Amino acid sequence: MGRAGLIDDIIVVCLLYRHFIYLPARQRIRRQAAGDLGGRGKAEEPREKVREAGTSDPHQVLGVASDASADQIKQAYRELANKYHPDKVSHLGDEFQELAHKRFKEIQTAYQELSR
Numbered sequence: 001m002g003r004a005g006l007i008d009d010i011i012v013v014c015l016l017y018r019h020f021i022y023l024p025a026r027q028r029i030r031r032q033a034a035g036d037l038g039g040r041g042k043a044e045e046p047r048e049k050v051r052e053a054g055t056s057d058p059h060q061v062l063g064v065a066s067d068a069s070a071d072q073i074k075q076a077y078r079e080l081a082n083k084y085h086p087d088k089v090s091h092l093g094d095e096f097q098e099l100a101h102k103r104f105k106e107i108q109t110a111y112q113e114l115s116r
Contacts, residue, residue, distance in 0.1 A: 033092055058110035070115075077111040 059066045062076040082088065084107060089100040 030091070033089060034096065058113045061106055061110035062114070073111070073114050077107065080107045081111075 057066070059068065062073060062080060064072055064076045068076075081104065084100045084104040086097065086101055086104065089097055092100075
C-alpha cells in the first residue's frame with residue numbers, strides 16, 4: 001500500500017508542476033516572442049517596419065544613426081540577429097518563422113553593406 005501511495009503522490013506533484021509552473025512560463029515566452037515579431041502580444045520595443053528589397057537605408061534596418069561607429073553597428077546587428085534568428089523562433093508558427101527569416105536576411109544584408 002505504501003508504494004501505491006508514493007506513486008500517486010509523485011504523479012500529483014508532476015501534474016501540479018506542469019499546470020502551475022511549466023505551462024504558464026511557456027505561454028509567457030510564446031506571447032513575448034509573438035509580440036516581438038508583430039503579433040498581438042505586448043512588444044518590449046517598437047515594431048520595426050519590414051522593408052522591401054532595396055527601398056530602405058541599411059542604417060534604418062539596424063536601427064542606428066548614419067554616423068554610428070563600427071562597434072555600435074556590430075552591437076545592433078548582434079542584438080537583432082539574436083532576436084530574429086531562425087533557431088530562436090522555431091517554436092512559433094510557420095507564419096512567424098517566415099517573417100523572422102525574411103527579417104533576418106534583411107539584417108544580414110544591411111550589416112554586410114555597412115561593414116564594407
